Amino acid sequence: MNLKNSQSLWAGGFIYHPFKKKILLHLRDYNTEYNPGKYAFFWWTAEGVETARQCCSREWEEELWICISPKELSPLAEYVLPTGVTRSVFYLIQALDMADVEIMEWAGARWVSFDELSWLPCTKYCIQDLCFFQEILEHRNSALL
DSSP states (O other), X not given: OOOBOOTTEEEEEEEEETTTTEEEEEEOOTTOSSXXXXXXXXXXXXXXXXXXXXXXXXXXXXXXXXXXXXXXOEEEEEEEOTTSOEEEEEEEEOOOOGGGOOOOSSSEEEEEETGGGGXXXXXXXXXXXXXXXXXXXXXXXXXXX
8 A cells, every 4th residue: 555645645644552353433413515414434535646655644633643663553454436536445453542532623532332223324435445354354363352
């Protein structure tokens, strides 16, 4: 996932709390053009010549006030949406508390369990990517048994 920026590169993702077994998602406010009132990953458009990984790291620092090296981010998926936008999804497995994160934008954020995804208003691609992430976790756990 070393795709360089173009005007159609979105990079972002989520934080997974390994002890709570929950994902940190943000609630989009109703003033946004895309998916108002839904839970989603933390997303941004890459700037200049930064890679998707660099974009995600920079924006998490700017918007969540957490300093994460681009090397710490694990790639989950990269695909092109029907609109032509390339979506690069990353995750970080870290035991953060909400006190460690300061939400600078959006309507709020919360830790979400996989079970909540069946009824929580989430974006289509968020659910798709989290189902894939859940499969990865289940595969890892079964390999440890």
